[in-house]
Amino acid sequence: MKRAKKWPFFVAAALILVIAYLTMFGLSIGGETYIKGADTIRWGIDIRGGVDATFTPADGYDATEEEMRSAESIMEIRLIARGITDYEAYTDTATDRIIVRFPWKVGETEFDPEEAIKELGDTAMLTFREGLEVDEQGNPTGAVVLEGKDLVSAQVAVYRDEYGVSRPVVEFKLTDEGKTKFAEATERNLGKIISIWMDNTLISFPTVNSVISQGEGMIEGEFTVESAQDLAEKINGGALPFKMTTENYSSISPTLGLNAKDAMVNAGIIAFVLVCLYMILYYRLPGFVAVFALIGQVVFMIAAVTRVFPVYESFTLTLPGIAGIILGIGMGVDANIISAERIKEEIRSGKTVDGAVSQGFERAFSAILDGNVTVIIVAVILMGAFGPPESICVRVLRPIFFMFGQATAGSIYSFGYTLLMGVVANMIMGVYLSRLMLRSISQLKCFRKPWFYGGAKNV
Numbered sequence: 001m002k003r004a005k006k007w008p009f010f011v012a013a014a015l016i017l018v019i020a021y022l023t024m025f026g027l028s029i030g031g032e033t034y035i036k037g038a039d040t041i042r043w044g045i046d047i048r049g050g051v052d053a054t055f056t057p058a059d060g061y062d063a064t065e066e067e068m069r070s071a072e073s074i075m076e077i078r079l080i081a082r083g084i085t086d087y088e089a090y091t092d093t094a095t096d097r098i099i100v101r102f103p104w105k106v107g108e109t110e111f112d113p114e115e116a117i118k119e120l121g122d123t124a125m126l127t128f129r130e131g132l133e134v135d136e137q138g139n140p141t142g143a144v145v146l147e148g149k150d151l152v153s154a155q156v157a158v159y160r161d162e163y164g165v166s167r168p169v170v171e172f173k174l175t176d177e178g179k180t181k182f183a184e185a186t187e188r189n190l191g192k193i194i195s196i197w198m199d200n201t202l203i204s205f206p207t208v209n210s211v212i213s214q215g216e217g218m219i220e221g222e223f224t225v226e227s228a229q230d231l232a233e234k235i236n237g238g239a240l241p242f243k244m245t246t247e248n249y250s251s252i253s254p255t256l257g258l259n260a261k262d263a264m265v266n267a268g269i270i271a272f273v274l275v276c277l278y279m280i281l282y283y284r285l286p287g288f289v290a291v292f293a294l295i296g297q298v299v300f301m302i303a304a305v306t307r308v309f310p311v312y313e314s315f316t317l318t319l320p321g322i323a324g325i326i327l328g329i330g331m332g333v334d335a336n337i338i339s340a341e342r343i344k345e346e347i348r349s350g351k352t353v354d355g356a357v358s359q360g361f362e363r364a365f366s367a368i369l370d371g372n373v374t375v376i377i378v379a380v381i382l383m384g385a386f387g388p389p390e391s392i393c394v395r396v397l398r399p400i401f402f403m404f405g406q407a408t409a410g411s412i413y414s415f416g417y418t419l420l421m422g423v424v425a426n427m428i429m430g431v432y433l434s435r436l437m438l439r440s441i442s443q444l445k446c447f448r449k450p451w452f453y454g455g456a457k458n459v
Contacts, residue, residue, distance in 0.1 A: 006444060008437065009436075009437045009438075009440035009441040010440075012440075016292055019303075020298075020299045022035050023303050024302070025037045025038075026039070038306060040306055041305055041315075042317065045252060045318075046319050047260070047261045047317075048258075049103060049258075050252065051100075052099075053117050054097050054247040055097065055121050055246060056095075056244065057096055057242045058242055059242070061242040062096070065093045067242075068096060071091075072090070072091045072233075073233040073234050075244075077198050077199070077201050077234065079120070088100070088316065089101075117246050120244070121243060121244035126235065127146065127148075127238075128145040128147075128194055128195070129142035130188075130192070130193075130194060131192070132202070140197050142195065145181060145182065145185040145194055146174070146178055147238075150174055151172060151173070151174060151175070152172075152174060152178075154171065154172040155171055156169070156170060157169055157170070167223065171218050172217050172218075174217070175215075178215065179213070179214070182212055182215070183213040191208065191209075192207065192208060193207055196235070198237070198238060203231065264323070268322070268325070268329070275294070275329075275333050276294065279291060279294075279333070283336075283454065284451070284452050284453065284454065285442070285453060290340065293429040293430050293434040294332050294429070294430075296425070297328065300424070301421050302325075305317050305325075315414075315417065318411035320411045320414055322418075324414070324418030331371070331375065331422060332422070335368045335430035335431060338364045338367055339368075339430075339431075339435075340360075342364040343356050343361070343453050346363075348454065348456075353450060354439075354442065356453060357435075357439055361434075361435045361438075365431065368426075368427075368431060376423050380416070380420065381416075382415060383413055383417060384400070387416075
């Protein structure tokens with residue numbers, strides 16, 4: 001058997017500690033963040049406090065998929081107008097439901113979830129106005145040209161200019177009454193701006209280039225397909241013939257959530273320290289190596305939540321998500337215990353240190369793999385059943401879960417995500433890295449005695 005080199009243990013241990021530091025505290029140079037720290041974790045509303053609500057069309061209105069998307073867009077505008085940008089909103093078109101989750105604003109002391117929910121579900125007020133003037137409160141003051149009821153629809157189209165260049169635009173159609181109003185307004189404001197407002201939020205301000213008298217218009221600009229689609233949905237939302245009603249909602253105080261988070265984090269830290277002491281005292285050298293593997297696993301899971309680099313959005317972590325991290329650590333401990341016990345058995349059967357380490361990990365692998373595969377299946381099912389519609393697990397499992405509609409328990413999605421990341425980290429750290437590090441450190445002369453691996457002290 002070819003003997004392992006001695007240096008991989010020290011290199012791996014140093015890398016784990018350096019990455020652990022960067023993951024916890026981040027890296028900023030000259031005011032620019034290159035690596036995010038743990039302080040950038042987005043906490044779920046069960047920790048920060050906030051509202052979780054499900055909306056459906058009022059009076060049993062059977063909305064189309066386009067109408068539901070437009071209603072979602074209007075809710076997003078209203079959340080942003082209230083200064084709430086860290087929200088989650090997605091539509092379940094199968095059951096005509098919109099799920100919205102948003103935290104309380106930092107420093108907010110007056111919690112009125114019913115008022116916030118009522119405002120989100122009200123029928124949108126879309127207006128086309130002359131100019132861009134606003135009053136001291138930021139409300140538009142220009143004369144109203146069109147209202148939402150005057151529009152039939154809006155959609156993205158491709159326009160080719162005289163130079164043959166194609167670009168996305170937004171086309172809209174008006175009712176007969178709207179056609180007359182807009183013809184007069186565009187003639188009166190030729191060369192001027194007609195702004196478009198959703199409630200009191202400005203969403204576009206095109207300049208009138210020609211008189212629009214046929215009831216069909218086009219909005220040009222520096223659009224991407226996505227931004228053009230977004231504007232079309234907002235305009236369609238202003239023409240919605242229905243309001244949204246609250247199917248159910250729940251709210252939680254920030255104080256209660258933060259106390260629960262602190263309790264779980266403290267419990268996790270205490271448990272981690274006790275587990276590390278137990279592993280070292282009972283399993284000796286394999287236990288010592290397992291501690292580094294567990295640190296690496298924790299770092300991997302935290303990095304998966306913070307998304308580490310600034311180009312990625314951080315993941316929303318809920319209380320069940322923290323529980324998933326703790327459970328993932330427990331699985332990592334279990335994997336290292338199985339390997340350590342196998343190594344101990346090999347040592348006591350008379351094998352050499354090198355043979356025991358090699359055979360121990362090899363014979364433990366199947367048991368560890370079986371356990372991890374079953375947990376992966378459970379985690380993926382949880383993410384598919386309780387995740388947002390655009391997530392990969394939901395798309396993959398849609399043929400199975402389509403009849404149930406979109407679930408509203410996003411906190412369970414967080415649990416499934418952290419659990420899945422824990423399994424991936426366990427396979428990397430608890431199996432491959434542990435084996436690499438233990439084979440390496442076992443080549444040091446001071447650690448060649450079988451006692452370090454569970455053998456008798458006098459051997």
